[in-house]
Amino acid sequence: MEFIVEKIGMSRTITVPSSPVTLLKVVEAKVCEVENGRAVVAYSNGKKLNKAIEGQQKKYSLSSEFNRFVTMNVTNSEAGDLDRAPLGSAKVIKSSFTTKGRGFSGVIKRWNFSGGPGSHGSRFHRTGGSIGNCEWPGRVMKGRKMPGQYGNVQKSVKNQVISYDEQNSILVVAGSIAGPNGALGRIKVVK
Amino acid sequence: MRNKYIENFENSQIEKKNIPDFRAGDTVRLAVTIKEGSKSRVQNYEGVCIARRGQGTGETIMVRKIGANGVGIERVFPIYSDSINEIKVLRRGRVRRAKLFYLRDRAGKSARIKELRK
Numbered sequence: 001m002e003f004i005v006e007k008i009g010m011s012r013t014i015t016v017p018s019s020p021v022t023l024l025k026v027v028e029a030k031v032c033e034v035e036n037g038r039a040v041v042a043y044s045n046g047k048k049l050n051k052a053i054e055g056q057q058k059k060y061s062l063s064s065e066f067n068r069f070v071t072m073n074v075t076n077s078e079a080g081d082l083d084r085a086p087l088g089s090a091k092v093i094k095s096s097f098t099t100k101g102r103g104f105s106g107v108i109k110r111w112n113f114s115g116g117p118g119s120h121g122s123r124f125h126r127t128g129g130s131i132g133n134c135e136w137p138g139r140v141m142k143g144r145k146m147p148g149q150y151g152n153v154q155k156s157v158k159n160q161v162i163s164y165d166e167q168n169s170i171l172v173v174a175g176s177i178a179g180p181n182g183a184l185g186r187i188k189v190v191k
Numbered sequence: 192m193r194n195k196y197i198e199n200f201e202n203s204q205i206e207k208k209n210i211p212d213f214r215a216g217d218t219v220r221l222a223v224t225i226k227e228g229s230k231s232r233v234q235n236y237e238g239v240c241i242a243r244r245g246q247g248t249g250e251t252i253m254v255r256k257i258g259a260n261g262v263g264i265e266r267v268f269p270i271y272s273d274s275i276n277e278i279k280v281l282r283r284g285r286v287r288r289a290k291l292f293y294l295r296d297r298a299g300k301s302a303r304i305k306e307l308r309k
Contacts, residue, residue, distance in 0.1 A: 168196060
């Protein structure tokens with residue numbers, strides 16, 4: 001079963017040993033139509049609205065704030081509010097969030113290269129250094145770690161569920177989750 | 192201000208704890224559970240609270256005492272942790288700052304803290 005969640009932030013427990021936790025808020029979502037457990041689900045994110053979205057809202061008689069549509073697995077058998085019952089008994093979830101985008105990054109930030117000394121005539125500071133051999137093999141090996149776009153990709157992690165507060169629809173999971181606070185992502189109940 | 196959901200989550204853990212009101216300069220005694228293999232026992236640690244840090248479940252205190260041979264010992268405790276059985280305030284100190292790191296450079300008479308009289 002899948003859900004759309006918002007990352008709230010991190011905290012910790014007071015147990016021994018204490019464990020870091022991430023708080024996720026389950027976003028209100030409406031099931032538009034279901035077929036064999038797969039459903040079109042509408043949720044709200046930002047103010048984006050165009051004629052295509054308006055047409056969908058009219059078709060499923062949704063209010064104007066539900067402007068995003070996704071296909072996911074649900075327990076609902078008919079259209080209406082998304083059934084959150086599976087979260088109450090969930091033990092492990094898999095979360096998929098987009099990581100923070102760091103733009104075009106050098107090898108030190110992107111691949112944890114150590115870099116060279118700052119002074120004493122060293123002409124090797126933050127560059128990657130040599131990227132291969134000479135005439136043989138005459139090319140750069142595949143998978144060579146180099147500068148480039150870092151972040152802004154989807155990252156999935158499995159997390160243990162600590163608690164679920166039905167009233168505020170807050171899911172507390174152990175460990176960290178990719179992305180900034182306030183970001184929306186998907187979770188899947190694994191166990 | 193912290194996020195209200197994070198605050199809710201932390202308060203639900205903290206509210207069962209009975210932590211007395213104290214600040215830097217106060218002498219405190221902590222009962223700490225220590226686990227050795229399968230056995231666990233309670234050890235007391237007594238000293239001057241020289242700093243209080245953090246908020247919510249992550250709040251910690253730094254407690255300084257003078258150990259054997261006049262060696263200063265500082266330990267940091269998360270005050271809401273389940274390993275802290277009890278915190279007892281033994282003496283209120285009259286101090287003028289929130290962090291008493293100057294005590295590290297003092298010894299003997301000059302390292303005393305006056306008792307707070309109301």
